[in-house]
Amino acid sequence: MTATAALLAEALQAHGLQLRGGFAVQPDEGLGAVTDGRPVTSLWMVGVVGSAFWPTFVASSFYRDGLPDPLDRWSQSIGDALAQRLGGRALYPFDGPPYHPFQRWADRAEVLQPSRMLLRIHPQFGLWHAYRFALALPQALEVQDVAHIQTSANSSKPPGACGSLPGTPPTAQGVSAPRFETGLCATCSGQPCLSACPVGAYSTAGFNLAACATHLHTEAGQPCMQAGCQARRACPVGAEHRYRPEHAAFHMRAFAAGRGHAG
Template identity: 30%
Template sequence: MIAALATALAAERLFLSGSLHQEGETIYLVSPDEPGFWAHFTASPEFRDGAAHPLDRWSERVIAPIAAAFGGHGLFPFGTPRTSFIPLILASGQAFTSPIRFPVHARMGLLASYRGAIAVPGLHDLLPPATSPCIGCAAPCRVACPIEAFSDAGYDVRSCYAYLDTPEAVDCTSGGCLARRACPASQGYGRLPEQTAWHMRQSLK
């Protein structure tokens, strides 16, 4: 199951980023396979048609038929019905709670992105469990934010977004969250700066 599913996803520059058993199903999380995903997505009709939510629309169009081909169905962190992904991510064997409390993925680091999941009936093989990239890490993510939006109290969303609306935040708005980018695992993931900047602009709309 894993090998065949990975092959089908690779054709769309996606990879299996986690797996778990839940209520008689096997759930496989799906993420962008870098480098290469951004060029693939930006060539799609969804990116070019000017309509809202291009990446969400692309994800559903691509992932749903792959899920159906394996006798399953797609789950998505957007739209209706919307699936809560954080519990799935943290139970997937590949992601962990980071020092700034955001999920950190063994391969993607703090730049982890989940485009959807594929739920297949039955208990199939899971990916081998990964080791947290935070073990032995100096945690540069904790000190990278220019306004210290991350603390033991959690993520100060209000202060973060207020800062992003100022000229001083150009490094964040043009290249993405500095805390996420500071993660060594993120830096080894291969995601292009222009993709991270695009995600930041989308979040500010």
């Protein structure tokens, strides 16, 4: 592991965050230069796995100050500090419009697949991971910096279930499901995510946003609000990384209020 990767991994561990992978940036990708004029040559993805970051976040002033978007502000404070330390720029999925292509970057940085829940599945972490920011750096990324991450993803779970990562945001009408001829969802026994939703919001046809949103604002929807999406929790991949109830509830409140996806 190079000095840059080691520095990042150590700094992120203090916050419960993880270095999730990265890739070399080509000159024509439009990421430009860093503040001192050097070109961006690598993009490093930073994210969360399970609820490892949760104790650090809830102990922060951002969680307690009562202002909007505490998790985004907490992430930005960490990302901006690391970018300044390394002479780069921090990029965030909530910056926009226009928004940065975090899904495409994630696919380049790690081994991921689409899932029945219109999110990206990680073979080890299932649905229980997300990206908080990316670091555009002038330092070159070496193969050994990310090889251990991709090797772990390839070998940690056999095919046979479904899982995810924040993916395409739904429209008011819902989202059509991708095709699943191969991969974890195609080989998942019984595909329990499709039958776990109390209002059948997920199906092979896609996601019914209206049914989900209406349910969350009823008394019957409180189990989903308090413990997280039941369809998501039904996925067997990475079940050991499921979010803590209070962590899941935090994301569900934001989702129900129309301020983003369910984490």
